[in-house]
Every structure is written in C-alpha cells, then in structure tokens.
Amino acid sequence: MSVLARVPARNRHYPSSYSSSGVGDDASEFARPATPPGGTVSSIAVTVDQRQGSLFHDIVNARASADRDDWDGEGSPPISEGTVVAAIQLLYALPEDLPPPEVAPESTAEISFEWYRDRRHVAVLSVDDTYIRWSAITGTDSIVSGSEPFTRTVPGPALDAIRAVVG
Amino acid sequence: MLSRVVDDEPLANFVLEENKFKPDGVHWRAFRPGSDGERSVFRVQDLCDEYIAATGQAFVGNLRDKQILGWARLSASAVRAGTPLLARPDVPPPRHAVIVGWPSEKERQKALAMLLASRATARRWP
Numbered sequence: 001m002s003v004l005a006r007v008p009a010r011n012r013h014y015p016s017s018y019s020s021s022g023v024g025d026d027a028s029e030f031a032r033p034a035t036p037p038g039g040t041v042s043s044i045a046v047t048v049d050q051r052q053g054s055l056f057h058d059i060v061n062a063r064a065s066a067d068r069d070d071w072d073g074e075g076s077p078p079i080s081e082g083t084v085v086a087a088i089q090l091l092y093a094l095p096e097d098l099p100p101p102e103v104a105p106e107s108t109a110e111i112s113f114e115w116y117r118d119r120r121h122v123a124v125l126s127v128d129d130t131y132i133r134w135s136a137i138t139g140t141d142s143i144v145s146g147s148e149p150f151t152r153t154v155p156g157p158a159l160d161a162i163r164a165v166v167g
Numbered sequence: 168m169l170s171r172v173v174d175d176e177p178l179a180n181f182v183l184e185e186n187k188f189k190p191d192g193v194h195w196r197a198f199r200p201g202s203d204g205e206r207s208v209f210r211v212q213d214l215c216d217e218y219i220a221a222t223g224q225a226f227v228g229n230l231r232d233k234q235i236l237g238w239a240r241l242s243a244s245a246v247r248a249g250t251p252l253l254a255r256p257d258v259p260p261p262r263h264a265v266i267v268g269w270p271s272e273k274e275r276q277k278a279l280a281m282l283l284a285s286r287a288t289a290r291r292w293p
Contacts, residue, residue, distance in 0.1 A: 119192040135277035145274035
C-alpha cells in the first residue's frame with residue numbers, strides 16, 4: 001500500500017487501521033514541516049507495510065499526546081514537528097528483522113523507540129530534530145549509551161545494543 | 168534519622184502511573200531525574216508497607232491529586248554502586264531524599280535510570 005503520508009492535525013488519535021490514499025483537510029493542517037538533518041522535506045512519501053503503518057500511527061499518536069507544554073504534568077516541553085519527521089525517518093531506517101518497538105513521547109521532547117525484554121534487557125533509541133541517542137542495559141549492571149547527529153540511519157553501536165537486548 | 172543516607176537504607180520511589188510498572192518490575196522512566204536534575208525518593212527504613220503507602224499518598228500522590236499505585240524499592244547502596252549517583256536527605260517533607268549526581272547527557276541519564284530500575288523491586292499498592 002502506498003500512501004503520501006503527512007502528519008495529521010493536533011489532538012487527533014488514529015487507530016492502526018487508519019489509512020489514506022491522499023492528503024485530506026486534516027493532513028493539510030500540517031504546515032511548515034521542519035527541515036530534517038540532510039535536507040528539506042516538504043512531504044514524506046512512504047511505502048507502508050502493516051508493521052510500519054502501525055508504528056507510523058504510534059508516532060503520530062505520540063506527538064498528539066505531547067503537543068503542548070506540560071503535556072505530562074511535569075513541565076515537559078512539547079514534541080516538535082521536526083522530531084516527528086525524524087521519528088518517521090528513523091522508523092524507515094530500522095532493519096526489518098527487528099521486533100517492533102514501543103513508541104512513546106519523552107519528557108525530553110524526544111520520541112523514543114523501546115525494546116523491552118525484561119528489566120535487565122532494555123534498549124531505547126530516541127530522536128529529536130537534530131540528534132539520535134541510544135541507551136541500553138544488556139545484562140546485569142551492563143549499560144551503554146551514546147549519541148550523534150541524526151543522519152536518517154541507525155548508528156552501529158545502537159544497533160548492536162538493540163540486538164543484544166532482543167536476542 | 169541519620170543526617171546521611173547509609174548504604175543499607177531502603178528507598179522508595181513512588182509510582183503514580185500504571186505504565187511505569189512492568190511485569191517484572193518498574194519501568195526505567197520511574198527513575199529518570201526530573202527537570203530539576205533530581206529523582207525524588209523516600210527513606211523507608213523500619214516502615215511497614217501501610218506506613219510507606221500512607222507516606223507516599225500524603226507527600227506524593229495528594230500533591231498531584233492521584234492515588235499512588237505502588238513503589239519501587241531499592242537500597243542506597245544500589246544507587247551508589249558503579250554509578251556517579253548518590254542519595255542525600257532532602258527534608259521537608261519528612262523522610263524525603265533525592266538521588267543526585269546525574270550526568271547532563273540525556274542518553275546517560277536513561278541508561279542509569281535503567282540500571283536503577285534493574286536493581287529495584289516493585290511493590291504494587293494496595
């Protein structure tokens with residue numbers, strides 16, 4: 001299924017079954033998309049399989065739940081449109097053999113992708129409109145972390161940590 | 168109470184959101200520092216669960232108009248071991264302490280929060 005996907009309006013939650021073959025009025029409210037690292041994006045053309053479609057909607061919903069100041073009652077800043085663009089780019093950079101992550105907004109104005117096996121095996125990839133960061137615990141007392149400018153790819157050390165978690 | 172938090176003291180990190188519990192413990196987000204750079208905890212040495220719950224409700228839950236759903240419990244030594252973190256008293260309220268020493272990098276904060284969560288045990292309440 002091929003769709004021209006644009007991030008929908010604020011304060012909307014879409015079920016995973018949602019799909020569109022075009023851009024409606026709601027989607028057109030997504031104005032002024034941010035400039036991601038490496039170039040300008042005026043729209044995001046994506047080919048959506050079922051898994052990616054589900055994660056895409058998780059990203060949209062993560063933004064919708066965190067699109068204003070203090071969205072979590074703890075004074076956290078909102079998720080920006082640029083962060084949504086980066087998260088979608090990250091979604092399509094993930095190797096297909098990885099299990100689907102859990103997507104969530106972060107109090108740090110990032111969107112995170114999390115793989116949780118148990119409390120001693122957890123990996124998190126987070127993006128904002130500039131950086132990708134990774135944090136993981138890969139066994140008892142074994143933690144790793146790192147960051148680099150986001151270039152629409154998953155850094156090797158981050159991928160190693162995710163694979164160590166998911167087994 | 169002692170003016171410093173000693174290694175064998177148990178600490179309770181109260182949980183107000185269901186999604187901060189996992190089947191095998193407490194999610195790492197429960198241990199992430201707040202915007203003030205501290206993670207609030209309570210010193211619960213010699214307290215029964217009922218008293219711990221009442222303390223959490225009075226000083227944490229009621230402030231946010233929420234019921235406490237439980238807490239993560241870990242020792243002060245588990246906070247210190249192999250980390251730049253430490254727990255220090257921070258009263259009032261009574262028995263309050265904070266975990267401080269967090270690095271500035273977000274990714275390192277998350278990794279340390281994962282480490283603390285891996286060392287903690289969950290207690291759901293009631």
